[in-house]
Amino acid sequence: MRAATTRTATPPDTAREPTGSGHAACHHGEILQGVFRDERGLPVHGLVTLPVHGRASTARFTHRPGSPPDAVTVTPAGRTKARTAAVLAVRECAARHGQPPCGGELTLTGDLPLGLGMGSSTSDVIATVRAVADSWGALLPPDTIALLAVRAEGASDPLMHGARPLLFAQREGRVLETLxxxxxxxxxxxxxxxxxxxxxxxxxxxxxxxxxxxxxxxxxxxxxxxxxxxxxxxxxxxxxxxxxxxxxxxxxxxxxxxxxxxxxxxxxxxxxxxxxxxxxxxxxxxxxxxxxxxxxxxxxxxxxxxxxxxxxxTFATRPERGVVPWTNTSRKPSAART
Structure with missing residues (x-):
């Protein structure tokens, strides 16, 4: 997954109010979660998620040049992790451009159920970071997004890396193994x-x-x-x-x-x-x-x-020969699937 646009990394025009958008998918919990040895042989908490194709969170961020860096409003209200992610992402992008950080307005939309273990908060956070970066004309790498997500949430799912099966240290924001x-x-x-x-x-x-x-x-x-x-x-x-x-x-x-x-x-x-x-x-x-x-x-x-x-x-593009595609809500075969 990546931001909706991939403009060149140039500082935002302070004469206007740049707006960016970002998108991130969700998952359906874990295939595997536990404690594993990392490359140093140390025990680390890790997980492998089960992606859900088609459901997602979308963020739109407009930053206000000259406003305090923590002056970020979020809609819907209460998405505190996404707001924290926006503040962190603005500081990251501002530092990369040698510009002062500022506040802005964050709007989140999507169809993800909250609090069920489907990565709704991580999806919001990743979409937010991508939207902030897009408003700066930047494209942050997945590893950077992961570290920002962990700082915003305390733990994060590996949705910023796409749908590949990864063993991911959710409390550290790093990939332990690409499976x-x-x-x-x-x-x-x-x-x-x-x-x-x-x-x-x-x-x-x-x-x-x-x-x-x-x-x-x-x-x-x-x-x-x-x-x-x-x-x-x-x-x-x-x-x-x-x-x-x-x-x-x-x-x-x-x-x-x-x-x-x-x-x-x-x-x-x-x-x-x-x-x-x-x-x-x-x-x-x-x-x-x-x-x-x-x-x-x-x-x-x-x-x-x-x-x-x-x-x-688990397949997002073409099903196996003879398999009937299904929707994400219907029990009957459908021409569309997640």
Whole structure:
């Protein structure tokens, strides 16, 4: 993902009020999240997200030359993380141009649900940073955006790097490993757990034992192989195992129900937001009877009071031969998909 425009990096004209725009996608929680060894062999919190194509946050920023650098207003009100990101991004861009920082007006639009673990705040923050940079005629690299996002949020998803599967240190804003070009092909039937109540990610008490670190490193190797071999079944095993490990912290009472439905409908596995309340069942689109499996899955979720929220794919451009594309809300085949 990158800003809507890519103008050359020239200082803004102080005689006018430059406006820029930015865009950022969201995700559907994590495929894998835990603690992993970094390049120095030190344990680091990391995650691999499940992108959702089509849903996004858009930001528009107009900066006011001569105003105080922290004089940033945001619409809708209450998006404090995005406001903080705007202030940080203005300082970054101003320093790069040798100009004094200033305030401005930030407007956010989009269709992302808040507080469910879909990266809505990170999407707002990334879109904001890109909009500020665009208003300065700049294009900040993903690594810089990641560091600004962590400063604004305390932790960040790797949405600034696009849809590639990355093992990302969310509290440090750095990539631990690029796993490959794309996740294995999967169709995901999403739902919410925990009544859809928001989860305060940073307040979660996470205890990691030595055996957990070994288990997460094993899942990392499995996911690396799943990506290299486009193995959806192995992807599902990784996501289910990761979700099961996280149950010690999240304690979703619906988790046994989800795994039971996955077993009965032939899903590859279960995926959850480790810091939120969205969940999904992953299906291999190359297996026979896909439409029947998806229909039975949706019916089973309904019977258990876990109404499906969206059905989407891990492939953004062209589905596998013979796979019917689906929309993000309908249970029936559609010409458009997320």
């Amino acid at each position: 490959g070009a794309a996740l294995p092909p999967a169709v995901v039937v999403g739902c919410t757990v925990g009544g859809g109540e928001p989860v305060d990610t940073l307040s979660l008490a996470v205890s990691v034992r030595d055996e957990d670190l070994a288990a997460y490193e094993h899942l990392r190797r499995m996911l690396r192989r799943a990506v290299a071999e486009a193995d959806t079944a192995l992807l599902g095993r990784v996501s289910t195992a990761s979700a099961r490990l996280r149950q010690r912290t999240l304690r979703h009472r619906e988790f046994p129900t989800l795994t039971g439905i996955a077993d009965r409908t032939g899903a590859a596995g279960v995926q959850i937001a480790h810091s939120g309340n969205v969940a999904g069942l992953l299906f291999d689109p190359r297996n026979p009877g896909l439409e029947r499996r998806l229909r039975h899955c949706a019916q089973a979720l309904d019977r258990e009071g876990l109404t499906p929220t969206r059905t989407f794919t």
